[in-house]
Structure formats: C-alpha cells, structure tokens
Amino acid sequence: MSRHAARDNSLLIRDIGTLAAVPPGPLTGERMQTWPLLHDAALLVRDGRIAWFGPAHKTPPDEGIATLSAAGGTVIPGLIDPHTHIPFVGDRSAEFIRRVAGETYLQILEAGGGIRVTMQAVRAASVDDLVAANLPRLRRMLAGGVVRVECKSGYGLAPEPELRQLEAVRELARRQPVRLHATYLAAHAVPPEFDGRPDAYLDLVADPALLADIARRGLAEFCDVFCDRGAFTVAQARRVLERARAAGLRPRLHADELARIGATQLAGELAALSADHLEHIDDAGIAALRAAGTVAVVLPGTSFFLGIPHADARRLIAAGLPVALATDYNPGSCMIESLAWIMSIAVCQLRLQPAEVLAACTANAAAALGVQSRAGALAVGYDADLVLLDVPTLDAWLYEPGRPHVRAVLVGGRTVWEMRPDD
Numbered sequence: 001m002s003r004h005a006a007r008d009n010s011l012l013i014r015d016i017g018t019l020a021a022v023p024p025g026p027l028t029g030e031r032m033q034t035w036p037l038l039h040d041a042a043l044l045v046r047d048g049r050i051a052w053f054g055p056a057h058k059t060p061p062d063e064g065i066a067t068l069s070a071a072g073g074t075v076i077p078g079l080i081d082p083h084t085h086i087p088f089v090g091d092r093s094a095e096f097i098r099r100v101a102g103e104t105y106l107q108i109l110e111a112g113g114g115i116r117v118t119m120q121a122v123r124a125a126s127v128d129d130l131v132a133a134n135l136p137r138l139r140r141m142l143a144g145g146v147v148r149v150e151c152k153s154g155y156g157l158a159p160e161p162e163l164r165q166l167e168a169v170r171e172l173a174r175r176q177p178v179r180l181h182a183t184y185l186a187a188h189a190v191p192p193e194f195d196g197r198p199d200a201y202l203d204l205v206a207d208p209a210l211l212a213d214i215a216r217r218g219l220a221e222f223c224d225v226f227c228d229r230g231a232f233t234v235a236q237a238r239r240v241l242e243r244a245r246a247a248g249l250r251p252r253l254h255a256d257e258l259a260r261i262g263a264t265q266l267a268g269e270l271a272a273l274s275a276d277h278l279e280h281i282d283d284a285g286i287a288a289l290r291a292a293g294t295v296a297v298v299l300p301g302t303s304f305f306l307g308i309p310h311a312d313a314r315r316l317i318a319a320g321l322p323v324a325l326a327t328d329y330n331p332g333s334c335m336i337e338s339l340a341w342i343m344s345i346a347v348c349q350l351r352l353q354p355a356e357v358l359a360a361c362t363a364n365a366a367a368a369l370g371v372q373s374r375a376g377a378l379a380v381g382y383d384a385d386l387v388l389l390d391v392p393t394l395d396a397w398l399y400e401p402g403r404p405h406v407r408a409v410l411v412g413g414r415t416v417w418e419m420r421p422d423d
C-alpha cells in the first residue's frame, strides 16, 4: 500500500488523559483489575485497527496524519453488551406497575401475561416494523459507548416469526454501526398453542433441518435456552443445545435465575460460551463453569428491575470465573437499555471496582461472544472500536450514575457518534 493510502486510513488520537489498556479476555481474578492505565497517552489507528498506543512523547512521527484530540479525557475500548432481547416490540408498562404493586414474575406469566404479550406483538410485526422499533434503541446504545451487542430471537415462538426476528437483526446490522451477533432463542417459553406440550413445541423449533437452515443462512451464531423453573427443564435444554451445536450454532444458556435446577452444570457440560443470570448458582455450578471455560454473564439490571437479590459477582470473581456484565434489555424483566446504568449498579450494589466493571464490559463480554481475539481490548491489531469520555479517570466516570460522559464513539477507527457541542 502506498504511503498516501496508508495515511488516508490512519488516525492519531492524542491528548489522552487516561488510556484504559484492557488486555484481551477472558480475564479472571486479580487480572480483572490489575491491567494498566496509561496517563498522557496517544493511540494510532490504521485501517480500522489499533496500530500503536503508548506515552504521548513516544508517538511515532507521521506528518500529515489526521488527528483527534481526547482533550485530556479517558479513552476506553468500546463497550460490549453480550445479552439483550433486541429486537422486540410492544408495551408492557402496565404489567411492570402490577409487579411493583406486588405480583411476581411467575404469577404474571401463569396468568397469561408476561412474554405472551410480547409474542403477540412480535408475531404481528413485519421485519420493517421490528427494524423501525429497534433502530433508535441501538442508536441510543451507541451514544452510550456500546459498539457490539448480542441480539436474541425468542418472542416469535414459532419458526416463521422467530426467523423474522433474526432477519430483523441482520437488517439492523446493515442500517447502523453497532456490530450485532444473533442468537436463536425459540426455547424461551412455550406458546399458548402448545400449552402442556413443551416437547412437541421443541420438536418444531429445534428441528435439525430448521437449525441447519438458520446456521447455513448465517441468521444466528448462537443458540440459547431459558432453562429454569417455569421454563424448560435441563433435559429439554440439553436436547435443543446438542442439536444446535451439531448444526453449527454455539450454545449459551439462561441459567440459575429463578431457581437452581442444574442449568449451570449443563452449561459447563456443553462448554457453552456463556451462562447468564446465575442468581442461584452454587459451588458445583461454579466448578462446572470454571472447568469448561464458560463466561459468567451477570445481569444486575434484571435484579434491580424485579427487586430480587443480585447474583454474587464478587464470589464468582473470587472463584476464578471470567465475569461479564450485560443489560438483559427486554420488555418484561429489564427495560433498561443503558449499559452505563448496569455498570453503575455493578459498582454500587455488586461492589465491583471500576477496573473490574470495565473488564467485564469489554474483554470478558467479548469472550462471552467468542470474539476475544479481535475485540474488547486495547491491543495492537484489535478493532479500533473506542470510546472517548469527558472525564479524566475511570473513577470519575463511574462516580456519577445516570450522567452521560461519552464524548465520541469510534467503530473500526471511524467516528460514528459525537456529542454535539451544545449537549
């Protein structure tokens, strides 16, 4: 490549007050918080990737290169949300208020409310409807510094509308800069037409030919099952995920959220990429995840939204598991799209240190999506997905829950979102 062309694809970020040099994940134990913070730093992007970073006074000479000033602020790897239920439509605010008044998630579910309300809305929605409703959500997440998001089906609850949700994810990926990863979650709930016949429903939505078609068309990378009390059993989840794995869809699992039924052991047994929720995990579950190298994805927004106890993230970290954080953004149990808000809950209520929280939302979240060799870290050769914050340190950032501090977001070295001067 000529020097001129190389210069056109290069960008120097200078005046970095603090550079959060999170190393590639998965990070465990002390390594979640002992990674380096560089002060008075600079970072060079070339062809969409991180080419160099270090102390400002050692910046490689490259006259004429485009520059971007971080104005003394903090630069972090772009945030990754490895568990959302985008794309969804429909309004469940009335149910939320009923829950606040005392009804439980299971009571609402058993009375025909809950997920079936969203199912009806999604079944009635076209791909265009799903895209139109979820594009603004992704735009707001980007403005919050999120550059990569996992998106699940699981509200169609029949082959055709499930695939429509996955097609909407593909279209959303084309229409905006946040990088998306799709998960097939037809085994989210039993639809009314299969009441009392969960195995017949699973035979339909986990038909090997259907799973092979989803994988072949690249509509999903992963398969997930809601394996819990009131949802699918361990035996049912095993059947779905073994078939999915044979078709080329990597397993992940909703586990130990409402009750401990052995879902976490199953996640370990299947070497799932992640086991998510884990409010009720025990030592055997922890051992199973550790042996398999499965990422523990903690979803404190859900506990906050439902008013139930949090997963014990400190215990998971102490046990040597790579812990990631995610929003679990969904219309029933966590209508919170802000990963920054989840990070604040993690600091204030899970007692995580700011460095651990950032590792959980970058390096370990990338590992939960299987992209840790190119994303989620500040390392040479990695995607130049970066966030510029208007605070001098991570501590100052997480000290102010609810206040936006993102000044600019870069994806592949390109500025895709910027705070307007009057914001």
Ligand SMILES: [Zn+2]
Pocket (backbone or CB within 6 Å): 083, 084, 085, 254, 328, 330
């Ligand atoms: Zn979920």
